[in-house]
Amino acid sequence: MGISVRDLVKVYGQSTVIKGISFDVADGEFVTLLGPSGCGKTTTLRCIAGLDTIDGGEIRINEQIVSNTATEVFVPPHERNLGMVFQSYAVWPHLTVAQNVAFPLTVRGVRDTSETVKWALDIVGMHELASRRPSELSGGQQQRVALARAIAGKPQVLLFDEPLSNLDARLRDRTRAEISRIQHELKVPAIYVTHDQTEALSMSDRVIVMSAGLTIQDGTPKQIYHAPVNRFVADFIGNANFLPVQRRGSKWVLPDGTALSVCPETKHLRGDKMTALVRPEVIQVEPGPAEQIHPDINRITGTVISSVFLGQHIEHVVSVAGLELRLFSRMPLESGSGITLSFHASDCRLLSE
């Protein structure tokens, strides 16, 4: 059950925008397609919805083949039993809130829609605005109507195309939680497209990171964040320091010869020149020069270059072994002062470029 995408290819004119990607979404699972604009994530979603045709591969929804180029199967969107929420809300201005939400039912010939409409509007907390016109609603309210409309038809699949990107930050947090809750209640597979890492990490059971029409990494939010497969993923999600390292005997050293203890999982990677990832928030700061106390803890001397006050913490830029590192601390530090940075070996992962 769920959604299954196999070797999906999509071509626009001269350029191939999706170059053969495959993934599955289980029943009740919430999967996010994450990536920079132009990576093919929205196109993938549109292919699943049937809004775009595919040029290679196969898509199944609940074991039914809905798109297949080999057998030339194409099920049009209205026969795929979807609920989809669009970036632009797409709430129809000539219909009331209740009529918008009732639409998936009325087009399927359901006469008595009032109970389902009430149920859907209750879920998004919009019941008292049922007779309003969309033009009388705020952006957040309109998006909740769109959400209610998407679930009113009791769809097999929920699809979200950057639904929060037009909302302001505060509203985004609230609606995010609401979408998660609703999807859990309905227990249907959901695919969510976004370029916002916070949305991806906080809502998803699994995140698929895409770039240039390819899947780069497919994993849980924790895997994606803590064990990115390459520099692109590490850079796209969260803050990152990248240190160039070289193999010297059995050790990895910085350009100035300082030895680094790296995460054992990544030690076996082949190659003599690698990049070490150290997230700013894992770095501890103490005043004074460094002394080694434990082989699993890296302790390096550095000099503070500059500091920026950001409210919840201070961001410091520190010079280490001729490189610049960013780190967060609540401690104010003088520019030019010598400090010790420490981080655990498991927080220092080697990446291929």
Place this chain on the structure above:
Amino acid sequence: MNRLTQNNTSAQHRFNLLTPLYALVFTAVALMALVPVLALVLGSLRDSPPGQPGSWTLENWANLASPGVIDTLLTTIQVACLTTFFSMILGTMLALIIHRTDFRWPNAMTGLLGLSFYFPSFILGMAWIVIGSPGGLINDLVRELFDAEANLDIYSVGGIVLVMVLHQVPFVYLTMRGPVLGMDPSYEEAARTAGASAFTMLRRVTLPMLSYALASSTLLCLVMSLEQFGIPVLLGIPGRVTVLATQIYLLCRFPPTAYGLAAAIGLTLAAITALAILLQRRLARGGQAVATTGKAGRITPIRLGAWRWPANIFCGGYILMGLIFPTIILLYTSLIKFFTGNPLTAAYTFRNYISIWESEGTQLATLNTLLVSGGGALVGVMLGAACSYFTVRLKPTGHRILDMLVMLPFGVPGVVLGLGLLWAYAYLPLPLYGTMTLIVLAYVTRFLPYATETAGARFVQLDRSLEEAAWTAGASRQTGVWRIVLPLSLPSLQSGYFLLFMAFFREISATILIFTASTSVLSVSIWSYFEQADWGMASALSILAMILMMGIMSTLLWAMPGARQR
């Protein structure tokens, strides 16, 4: 049935209603556009009138080089260029005065210009004949009051240009109004703060920024002047000032007829106008990026100061000459027994109105007009909306060809289109000649771009996701069109209906060669009275037709709020 499913960029669909509809619309538009044009081509190669036995010949094309035709062509170009030149100057001045200065009555002026836009050209021509012909009002009045000769002759190139300018100024105003209003005021403010006076700013910033709009409007105005039928025929025939449209009419209506030569001339005229339209579309596309940022800010109006009264007189003078004076003259002519220029010595009567009331021919013509305008406009809007949906949104295989086919008749002057239909249906085994269907067919063919442009503009604006949301919510393509796209486009469809209704109501050039006694419409009846030199009846019927038109106009505007936003 594969047409819709070959498309790569938008979704494929299995069988739906839109596939046969596309085939139907495509076929209909192709026939409507191509049949008259092909018939003209064939007709231009025949040496006999339509429907008569004859043989093939190239003589008609050779005759294009005769001095008579060359002369006519030169006159046509002369009249069209002069008309365009003056119409552009006056129309642009009106737009600038009304929308860029502290002119006192902008709303009243806009309304009156809108009215004169709908004033039928041949009725305006008739009114000016009554005013300015050798036996007309002014000459008569001068003779009677001063015992002198004014020697005013409206039957001349100057007269034709005057009346055509009066007719086309509102069109120029309407096309320039949008660009003038849509200009980003910050450009002008920058000029003012840089030390430019109001007039320097107008000359060095405002007008150059409007240059695309000006050029595009000039070309459209040129096309209208080349196509213009009523005015040059009415004023030109007595004065022997012949333009191409006149010559086509004369060659078909009065013996010795030469339908073949008329067809060749018609194709030549159509080629010239089509070229101008092609150029205009190019320009319009290039100009979209310029000047209109959509940031319609509040523009500081230019202070007229000492120019206030010249501006008032200019605006008032136009309305007087283009709208009020002609209406009063027609009213006067319709109420007098014998023509005299002096209203104090005239004998007044309701005779004309009574004869119209009793005339069965007029009743039929009125009924026909309402039928053609009301029903025909509905057909036109539905066909136009369907075309636009295919060319703008669905884009199935061949949609570019469809778009071209829709635009093709736009370059064909009405009288040429009528001639084409005359040729076509004399040979085709379709019982269309002498039916109202043929008249509706001619009108819809001629004015279909009005409907496709208004509907298309709306379809382009409609966010794709509004329609896609319907599909993902379980609506098929045709259900999405019916429940989402059409309701959301209703205002544009209403406005298209209004435009078509008004165009159909006034149309004469496409009808004049194809009407029969039973398919006569009001415009043709007025024309016939005038041709019989019955100024009284022609004027009375004009007045009644215009009252009817205004009544319908206000009813339509009241019933269809969408038609008001223009």
